[in-house]
Amino acid sequence: MPKANVIIARGAGKAVNLKSMNEKWGVTPAYVAAGPLYKGVAKAVGMTEINVPGATGTVKTDLNGKVNGVLRALDNGYDFVFMHVKAVDNLSHDKKPREKAEFIRKIDEAIKPFSELDDIVIVITGDHSTSSLAGRHIGLSVPILFWSRNRIRKSMVNAFNEKECMYHGSLGVLNGIDVLPMMLDMADRFMEFGMRPSPKQVLYIGAFGEPLKV
16 A cells, blocks of 8 residues: 555634633633544633543543543532533534434433532534435524523523424524633623723723722
């Protein structure tokens, strides 16, 4: 077999220095993910990896292990935790809608412990749509869910899917850059518009702070 003499990179680009999530948003972030792409993005913005044996980017991933990893991170001082599940996208590419629906049901069951937590904001969404009929990414918008036991005004949506969110959701159409400010606002961590608490312009309220001394 001939030796490889060329590298073809998908989405090749130039490395840039990004602000960490702690510096930009005032959170202490961690992540639970298996795919190299998601690990790389998370590390680029200063997230700490929570290692979960058995976590993969396939349908055989340990969903309960991932959920326990998130809970462990929250117990250890991280106040923003990103959990990624890849298999739904894989099943769409494989044109397996029934298996995709079944896997989504498994995710629903696995994440139930999150809803038992107090003082938490949960956000569920996807980064793009993938058609189970075409087997490829498509440009349709994705649904997004914000949940908290006491912090969020409820809408009339009865199920989390594209049609319910489109026709009965109260959020309208959001851009990706809107999501983190909304999350912080729901967690009482976002600065009121126009407020400047220090010489440095920041968008967030710190989770912990020293009392004002006069």
